[in-house]
Amino acid sequence: xxxxxxxxxxxxxxxxxxxxxxxxxxxxxxxxxxxxxxxxxxxxxxxxxxxxxxxxxxxxxxxxxxxxxxxxxxxxxxxxxxxxxxxxxxxxxxxxxxxxxxxxxxxxxxxxxxxxxxxxxxxxxxxxxxxxxxxxxxxxxxxxxxxxxxxxxxxxxxxxxxxxxxxxxxxxxxxxxxxxxxxxxxxxxxxxxxxxxxxxxxxxxxxxxxxxxxxxxxxxxxxxxxxxxxxxxxxxxxxxxxxxxxxxxxxxxxxxxxxxxxxxxxxxxxxxxxxxxxxxxxxxxxxxxxxxxxxxxxxxxxxxxxxxxxxxxxxxxxxxxxxxxxxxxxxxxxxxxxxxxxxxxxxxxxxxxxxxxxxxxxxxxxxxxxxxxxxxxxxxxxxxxxxxxxxxxxxxxxxxxxxxxxxxxxxxxxxxxxxxxxxxxxxxxxxxxxxxxxxxxxxxxxxxxx
Numbered sequence: 001x002x003x004x005x006x007x008x009x010x011x012x013x014x015x016x017x018x019x020x021x022x023x024x025x026x027x028x029x030x031x032x033x034x035x036x037x038x039x040x041x042x043x044x045x046x047x048x049x050x051x052x053x054x055x056x057x058x059x060x061x062x063x064x065x066x067x068x069x070x071x072x073x074x075x076x077x078x079x080x081x082x083x084x085x086x087x088x089x090x091x092x093x094x095x096x097x098x099x100x101x102x103x104x105x106x107x108x109x110x111x112x113x114x115x116x117x118x119x120x121x122x123x124x125x126x127x128x129x130x131x132x133x134x135x136x137x138x139x140x141x142x143x144x145x146x147x148x149x150x151x152x153x154x155x156x157x158x159x160x161x162x163x164x165x166x167x168x169x170x171x172x173x174x175x176x177x178x179x180x181x182x183x184x185x186x187x188x189x190x191x192x193x194x195x196x197x198x199x200x201x202x203x204x205x206x207x208x209x210x211x212x213x214x215x216x217x218x219x220x221x222x223x224x225x226x227x228x229x230x231x232x233x234x235x236x237x238x239x240x241x242x243x244x245x246x247x248x249x250x251x252x253x254x255x256x257x258x259x260x261x262x263x264x265x266x267x268x269x270x271x272x273x274x275x276x277x278x279x280x281x282x283x284x285x286x287x288x289x290x291x292x293x294x295x296x297x298x299x300x301x302x303x304x305x306x307x308x309x310x311x312x313x314x315x316x317x318x319x320x321x322x323x324x325x326x327x328x329x330x331x332x333x334x335x336x337x338x339x340x341x342x343x344x345x346x347x348x349x350x351x352x353x354x355x356x357x358x359x360x361x362x363x364x365x366x367x368x369x370x371x372x373x374x375x376x377x378x379x380x381x382x383x384x385x386x387x388x389x390x391x392x393x394x395x396x397x398x399x400x401x402x403x404x405x406x407x408x409x410x411x412x413x414x415x416x417x418x419x420x421x422x423x424x425x426x427x428x429x430x431x432x433x434x435x436x437x438x439x440x441x442x443x444x445x446x447x448x449x450x
Contacts, residue, residue: 049339053080053105054095056088057156057326061360065352069343072351076339096121096331104334105343108153110144110324110400111407114240117147118405118448123330124150128341129349136349141365144400145327148450153327154348155365156356160390160398161223161322162308163191164281164289164299169210173198178288178309180385182392185310185319188258191288195268198287210284212268216277216291219418221401221411223290226320227255229399230313235414239449240404241442247414248431256418256427263422271422293363293390296383308386311393323398325362363390370395405449406442413438 055062059082066078083091088107095103097119108116116122134142134151141155163178163186170177175197178186186194195212202209217223228235233251236243246252262269270280281289282302290311299306313319328348330340346352353366364370370391373379379387404410417434421427 048075048077049336050077050079051104051336051340051343052102053078053343054088054091054103055080055082055105055107056085057082057107058360061356064359065347065355068351068355069346072346073342076343078343092116092121096333099333101333101335103331104336104340106329106331107156108145108327108329110153110155110327111411113145113153113327113329114147114403114405115407116329117152118445120332121329122147122152123332123334123337123341124152125154125330125341125344126151128330128338129154129345133345133349136367137365138367138370138395138398140323140394140398140400141327144324144403147403153329154344156326156328156348157360157362158323158365158394158398159292159294159325159363160393161290161292161311162386162389162393163311164291164295164306164308166281166284166287167305167307169198169284169287177307180307180309180389182310182389186312187315188312189315191312192262192266192268195288196266199268208267208270211270211280211286213262213288214269214272214277214280214286214290216274216281216289216295218272218274218277219415219422220274221414221418222322222324224255224259224414224418225401226311226313226322226399227258228252230317230320231255232318235402235410236404240402241406241439241445241449243410243435243438243442247410247438248428248435253428253431256421256431259418260421260424260427264424269422293386296386300383308383308389310389311397319397320399321393321397323394324400325365363387363394365394367395404442405445406438409441410438 059080062080066080070077089109092106096106106121108122113122129151133154137155138158141158142151145151145153145155165177167177175194178190191213198210198212199208200210201207215223225235228251231251231254233246233249233255235247235252237246263271270286272280277286277289278291278295278298280286281291282299282304311319311321328344330337330344334340347356349366353364354369357364357366357369373387373391379385401407402410413434417430420430
């Protein structure tokens with residue numbers, strides 16, 4: 001029960017996709033009741049296989065995929081049970097933890113792949129799918145959906161981040177904005193230098209009115225990880241259960257120091273709750289903003305004059321961008337694994353992948369669909385051309401979050417460490433404190449990780 005409570009309490013901290021527009025794939029009613037697709041109340045003919053899919057994906061967007069699959073496979077019917085985001089995780093824990101055979105397919109938030117795998121929730125799929133199927137997805141998505149060399153959760157889509165900027169603020173200061181050109185990608189030094197010029201007290205009251213830079217997901221690992229990763233710092237040992245010497249390594253501390261300086265030395269970033277970050281950008285209180293591609297709709301509604309550019313990197317380091325989103329898994333206790341795997345393959349690598357992209361317009365993990373974005377005229381103009389940049393990053397610079405069965409424990413404590421760093425704590429002390437707690441909590445996984 002304690003583990004379940006921890007799961008629920010910190011579930012909202014998960015990746016990129018747990019606190020942004022990409023997770024508007026929740027129940028259309030937005031309540032805690034379960035909804036099912038149109039097939040749920042219909043009796044099935046003898047010989048027809050009915051698959052139970054536990055999901056948080058928007059029903060209207062998934063229905064075209066289901067319809068196409070059932071048309072191609074008339075002997076298989078999909079019964080979709082849709083849950084709000086946070087309730088999804090509780091439902092999976094209860095149902096799959098009880099080893100019920102009444103669940104066949106589940107949505108998998110990608111940082112939880114290893115956790116679900118070691119708990120015995122996911123069926124390895126290599127023997128069920130096309131032998132060449134992994135070539136259909138970008139490498140980062142294959143890596144994120146695999147555990148101990150086996151594919152357990154193929155990707156539905158992926159995600160990426162860009163550097164947004166407020167055109168009005170740049171024009172008022174007479175400063176050239178970062179170009180939307182991967183060959184002229186800004187370094188973090190350029191971001192800081194420009195942010196210092198843009199940070200201002202406009203009315204002379206001693207309070208900063210405009211900050212030069214902020215992350216959208218302040219202190220959250222999904223966006224903060226490219227700092228240590230870009231410097232070459234791993235966060236775990238090979239087994240994913242030891243963080244001492246990794247999360248608090250010299251390079252990780254260097255990344256933490258950079259984060260500290262944004263808030264406490266250069267004073268170019270606001271010490272605000274994460275929930276206020278987007279509002280600060282849309283109202284002109286932040287000039288540059290690392291955020292997801294899903295923000296475009298909100299920015300249009302805010303009537304914001306903005307541009308975007310590639311994600312920054314440390315000069316001399318590796319270009320690293322955040323990534324990861326929703327994957328699909330087959331329940332280990334399903335009695336219909338072959339049929340379930342057939343649907344998973346259709347959705348993630350077959351015709352369903354294109355139908356899903358056209359329906360949901362989320363960044364795909366499918367290589368051919370990503371490549372088609374650059375050639376499609378509808379993505380040529382602003383702001384739709386943000387998909388061209390995101391597609392490049394997903395295929396070339398994306399690095400997944402750490403593969404560990406203890407991701408939730410690690411994420412929660414690292415998030416706290418970066419919050420402390422933001423608020424003035426010494427980076428090394430904050431990270432050392434975090435790893436002491438993390439490694440104690442991860443010891444429970446030693447017996448289940450090879």
